[in-house]
Amino acid sequence: MKTKQYASHIILVLMSLIFLVPIWVIFASSTHTPETILNGGLQFFLGDNFLDTYRSVLFEKSGYTKHITVLQMIGNSLILALGFAVGKVIISSMAAYAIVYFRFRLASFLFWVIFLTLLLPLEVRIVPSFEVLAKLNLLNSYTGLIVPLIASATGTFFFRQFYKSIPDELLEAAKLDGANSWQFFIDILLPLSKTMMAALFIVMFIVGWNQYLWPIMMTTEPEYSTILLGIKEIYQSNFEGSYLPEFNRAFAMIILALIVPVLVVILFQRWFIKGLVDSEK
Amino acid sequence: MKKVQFNNRFIPYLFILPQISIIAIFFLWPSAMAVYYSFILEDAFGISSEFVWFENYKSVLLDSDYIASLGFTLIFSVLVTFFSLAIGLFLAYKTDKSIKQKGLYRGLFMWPYAIAPAVVGLMASFFFSQSNGDLYNFLNYLGWEFEPKSDPLSAQIMLIFVASWKQISVNFIFFLSGLQAIPKSIIEASLIDCKSSIKRFWTIIFPLLSPTTFFLLITNIVYAFFDTFGLIDTTTRGAPMGETKTLAYKIYQDGFLGADIGGSSAQSVLLMIFILVLTIFQFKYLEKKVHY
Amino acid sequence: MLYLELKNVSKNYDGKNKIIKDISLGIKKGEFIVIVGPSGCGKSTLLRMVAGLEDISDGDIVIDKAVVNNISPADRDIAMVFQNYALYPHMNVLKNLSYGLKNRKISKDEIEKRVVSISKLLQIEELLHRKPSELSGGQKQRVAMGRAIIRKPKLFLFDEPLSNLDAKLRHQMRIEIRKLHDKLGITSVYVTHDQVEAMTLADRIIILNGGKIEQIGTPKEIYENPNSIFVSKFMGTPPMNIIKAKVKNSTIEIGDISIDLKNSYNEEYIHVGIRAEDISLSDFNNSIKLRVDIDMIEHLGSESFIYSTIENNPIIVKSSEFIETKEDKLDIYINTKKLYFFSDKEGKIL
Numbered sequence: 001m002k003t004k005q006y007a008s009h010i011i012l013v014l015m016s017l018i019f020l021v022p023i024w025v026i027f028a029s030s031t032h033t034p035e036t037i038l039n040g041g042l043q044f045f046l047g048d049n050f051l052d053t054y055r056s057v058l059f060e061k062s063g064y065t066k067h068i069t070v071l072q073m074i075g076n077s078l079i080l081a082l083g084f085a086v087g088k089v090i091i092s093s094m095a096a097y098a099i100v101y102f103r104f105r106l107a108s109f110l111f112w113v114i115f116l117t118l119l120l121p122l123e124v125r126i127v128p129s130f131e132v133l134a135k136l137n138l139l140n141s142y143t144g145l146i147v148p149l150i151a152s153a154t155g156t157f158f159f160r161q162f163y164k165s166i167p168d169e170l171l172e173a174a175k176l177d178g179a180n181s182w183q184f185f186i187d188i189l190l191p192l193s194k195t196m197m198a199a200l201f202i203v204m205f206i207v208g209w210n211q212y213l214w215p216i217m218m219t220t221e222p223e224y225s226t227i228l229l230g231i232k233e234i235y236q237s238n239f240e241g242s243y244l245p246e247f248n249r250a251f252a253m254i255i256l257a258l259i260v261p262v263l264v265v266i267l268f269q270r271w272f273i274k275g276l277v278d279s280e281k
Numbered sequence: 282m283k284k285v286q287f288n289n290r291f292i293p294y295l296f297i298l299p300q301i302s303i304i305a306i307f308f309l310w311p312s313a314m315a316v317y318y319s320f321i322l323e324d325a326f327g328i329s330s331e332f333v334w335f336e337n338y339k340s341v342l343l344d345s346d347y348i349a350s351l352g353f354t355l356i357f358s359v360l361v362t363f364f365s366l367a368i369g370l371f372l373a374y375k376t377d378k379s380i381k382q383k384g385l386y387r388g389l390f391m392w393p394y395a396i397a398p399a400v401v402g403l404m405a406s407f408f409f410s411q412s413n414g415d416l417y418n419f420l421n422y423l424g425w426e427f428e429p430k431s432d433p434l435s436a437q438i439m440l441i442f443v444a445s446w447k448q449i450s451v452n453f454i455f456f457l458s459g460l461q462a463i464p465k466s467i468i469e470a471s472l473i474d475c476k477s478s479i480k481r482f483w484t485i486i487f488p489l490l491s492p493t494t495f496f497l498l499i500t501n502i503v504y505a506f507f508d509t510f511g512l513i514d515t516t517t518r519g520a521p522m523g524e525t526k527t528l529a530y531k532i533y534q535d536g537f538l539g540a541d542i543g544g545s546s547a548q549s550v551l552l553m554i555f556i557l558v559l560t561i562f563q564f565k566y567l568e569k570k571v572h573y
Numbered sequence: 574m575l576y577l578e579l580k581n582v583s584k585n586y587d588g589k590n591k592i593i594k595d596i597s598l599g600i601k602k603g604e605f606i607v608i609v610g611p612s613g614c615g616k617s618t619l620l621r622m623v624a625g626l627e628d629i630s631d632g633d634i635v636i637d638k639a640v641v642n643n644i645s646p647a648d649r650d651i652a653m654v655f656q657n658y659a660l661y662p663h664m665n666v667l668k669n670l671s672y673g674l675k676n677r678k679i680s681k682d683e684i685e686k687r688v689v690s691i692s693k694l695l696q697i698e699e700l701l702h703r704k705p706s707e708l709s710g711g712q713k714q715r716v717a718m719g720r721a722i723i724r725k726p727k728l729f730l731f732d733e734p735l736s737n738l739d740a741k742l743r744h745q746m747r748i749e750i751r752k753l754h755d756k757l758g759i760t761s762v763y764v765t766h767d768q769v770e771a772m773t774l775a776d777r778i779i780i781l782n783g784g785k786i787e788q789i790g791t792p793k794e795i796y797e798n799p800n801s802i803f804v805s806k807f808m809g810t811p812p813m814n815i816i817k818a819k820v821k822n823s824t825i826e827i828g829d830i831s832i833d834l835k836n837s838y839n840e841e842y843i844h845v846g847i848r849a850e851d852i853s854l855s856d857f858n859n860s861i862k863l864r865v866d867i868d869m870i871e872h873l874g875s876e877s878f879i880y881s882t883i884e885n886n887p888i889i890v891k892s893s894e895f896i897e898t899k900e901d902k903l904d905i906y907i908n909t910k911k912l913y914f915f916s917d918k919e920g921k922i923l
Contacts, residue, residue: 210397
């Protein structure tokens with residue numbers, strides 16, 4: 001029994017190293033000078049260039065056009081992630097309320113319209129989406145960055161599922177207590193959904209932060225760059241570009257791009273798991 | 282729906298309007314355009330266009346490039362799904378069994394979910410880089426001529442490995458919560474009835490997990506088809522000669538970089554039909570409820 | 574003077590599937606009415622129609638002289654206690670009690686006054702700042718009652734309010750509900766599937782079966798004069814013994830004895846009913862002897878139940894003695910004055 005347990009633990013620890021070591025190596029390498037990396041490859045031990053690298057990456061303008069600092073990119077990513085998550089929570093909690101709690105003529109039709117959004121991910125309708133944004137003059141704007149992403153149905157299904165689990169008697173009691181549909185939503189349903197909202201918010205924050213293709217498509221001006229756009233530029237300058245790679249800066253960018261969502265997942269573990277598992281039912 | 286509802290002609294529309302209008306503008310409109318474009322042939326300069334019925338579909342389906350991309354996408358998604366499901370389940374099962382360190386292991390295997398595919402891809406590019414990439418050096422040291430830049434097989438294997446690495450955490454999270462949802466009494470009953478833990482796993486636990494497994498199967502296929510876009514864009518970009526191009530990546534390359542609007546729209550519609558089939562299949566299957 | 578009146582009320586879904594079939598009844602002010610019936614008989618639906626939570630397909634519901642068919646639940650001036658209490662989980666007891674009053678724009682002073690007096694009445698003063706999740710089942714029950722009473726409604730509706738409680742608490746709450754009713758005198762309609770609750774709580778009982786009223790009456794009337802086999806078996810523990818007997822020239826034969834019928838009866842079979850307590854193990858006036866097969870004897874301490882059969886008809890006998898016997902046959906004596914006769918086809922009293 002005992003030896004079997006130890007074997008299990010050894011396997012689990014080794015597997016977790018497969019996930020941890022690459023991140024560690026990237027981080028450790030980011031604290032070295034570019035010359036060390038160029039000559040010696042990726043580094044396993046910490047160097048002494050940490051402050052220099054991260055200070056210059058965060059606060060000096062970089063990229064092709066040298067118009068934006070990574071700190072500003074992180075700011076843009078935050079705006080995208082927060083705006084996306086907040087918008088998603090508000091819009092889907094409202095739409096689900098209409099679908100679950102009202103009897104109205106177009107209910108099932110509109111439900112299927114919302115459902116339809118699951119069929120066609122952004123990746124496959126990217127060109128026409130870009131054209132629509134251009135026609136509406138929304139390229140290079142936060143509205144254009146955030147709002148189209150909110151369209152999909154995941155959040156609506158999430159709240160629909162949750163509302164359906166609330167006992168019918170609660171609505172009946174509220175009706176007898178004289179609450180109208182607006183009061184029931186504000187006084188009863190929203191306070192009851194607090195945990196679910198937080199859970200969905202956490203998941204959507206990460207989804208928003210990690211958006212890649214859409215920001216690349218629809219921002220051409222560097223002041224709207226997100227950190228993931230920075231990642232794309234790093235790829236281009238390191239693997240396709242002709243000038244000298246600045247490895248330490250690239251590694252620092254990787255760390256900065258992943259540290260925020262990873263911290264969010266670890267710090268809000270319970271909400272995150274609830275949001276992820278429940279939203280997919 | 283609910284047994285008890287509100288009867289109101291106006292208010293429900295007020296609540297559903299924000300989402301429906303966003304969907305109409307940013308989803309239905311471009312989707313309709315994609316369908317429209319798939320029947321249109323534009324000349325190289327975009328000056329004149331012509332309605333060509335299924336011409337675009339025909340040329341897409343006859344294009345050996347498209348068939349190759351389809352083949353790669355299928356193999357890629359099957360393998361990524363298999364590896365990440367199997368490893369995710371294995372880790373979840375082991376984690377669920379270790380009582381004391383459950384929280385620790387959960388944390389250790391969960392966080393990679395948060396990393397964007399593009400970031401994972403960029404990291405992989407460094408590790409597999411022929412200039413001093415540790416994994417590149419290691420694989421070649423082992424005697425395998427690993428050359429992702431020039432050898433298609435190397436590039437494909439690298440992609441499958443990296444995409445699975447990224448996806449294991451999602452499967453792990455779902456399997457772990459699926460395992461925790463199995464009533465303790467069932468586990469205890471099986472302990473009395475069956476001595477072999479491997480047999481217990483395959484005869485009791487795995488069947489009880491089947492709803493989770495099925496759901497994850499669909500999720501992983503969708504991941505391999507679409508969410509790996511960023512990963513490919515920061516690793517091979519289809520290299521060496523288009524052998525690592527998924528269908529979604531091809532649509533982007535043809536439509537956005539290659540400006541073949543008609544062809545890429547036709548590909549979009551084909552993909553849409555594929556997801557539609559997948560979704561119908563999912564619903565049909567879920568109706569049977571799989572063991573519950 | 575009728576306070577709540579149902580006139581030919583029906584309920585169906587989509588024109589078919591009739592759940593409530595043409596029910597008419599009247600309830601006087603201050604009465605405590607219990608609607609009882611097996612599950613699926615439509616009793617909860619009927620109550621929810623009175624509350625306005627379900628539409629009426631046909632007929633009228635009149636509360637205090639006003640037809641309320643199209644009046645919203647909130648405006649009917651009724652209160653309801655739900656089976657699962659339906660307390661708002663995110664509000665503390667105080668807010669749960671006052672939410673309905675606030676929505677009715679009642680002044681803060683008045684709300685406070687009522688909360689104080691209600692919480693005193695129900696002994697929940699200490700619980701006012703707790704959330705429902707921090708209450709025991711009995712406490713939740715009290716709060717749910719408080720939320721209903723505080724509105725001073727015209728009509729008090731209970732939808733199986735005690736079925737989520739354990740047996741001991743159910744008994745205790747039953748007594749409290751009746752006491753409360755005696756104190757406040759609010760007209761009440763109480764739905765349950767438990768005939769003991771019906772017998773102990775009601776001024777009058779309505780027995781519902783398959784969407785129709787089977788019988789209305791005081792507990793005594795219902796128990797002593799059931800007008801169908803259904804009612805006789807539904808009310809009382811153990812249920813009334815029913816023996817199917819052959820009719821021959823206005824006499825019936827059970828085993829080797831025969832009983833004369835008062836009236837002539839022209840069906841082949843008749844159902845004879847006798848309650849367990851009207852059967853004795855020793856001879857007495859007006860009794861006749863039956864020999865039965867013993868299946869099992871159950872000892873409860875103060876009394877024993879003998880489960881027996883005669884000609885495939887189960888008969889339960891109640892005895893205050895501790896019966897011990899090795900025999901498998903037994904002589905029982907049934908009181909011929911306490912026999913009920915039901916028709917074979919419809920099961921109605923004769």
